[in-house]
Amino acid sequence: DTPIEVHHSWDSANRFTYWFSNGIGRHIDHHLLPEREFWALEAHEEGPQYVAGYIAATVLSAIPPLWHRLMAPKLLEWDEKWASEDEKRLAHEANLKSDVPLLVAAAQQQLGSSSVTA
Secondary structure, three states: OOOOOHHHOOEOOOHHHHHHOOOOOOHHHHHHOOOOOHHHOOOOOOOOEOOOOHHHHHHHOOOHHHHHHHHHHHHHHHHHHOOOHHHHHHHHHHHHHOOOHHHHHHHHHHHHHOOOOO
């Protein structure tokens, strides 16, 4: 079992999201300390962040081309900054199959540079 770390969940330090949704944007802290009450959840800006507040991210996800344009660079950043070797292999396979142009191009570039091992 892999222990949950800061980079395994996406966060939103947006205050409106915090107030409006009882702390749902502080997702990282919830996973690190599930017994913590929602009003005491802390933001973890050192982990992966949504491009906007959690509520805005939910709305953006209803428009896939816009969502992919905004989130694909963040996924590639996650792959580069936080992924373990096993996670990088999984991400590489998922990126190739994603049909998201930026993710597919990054995966194909990795194949060309042999930076991902099978």
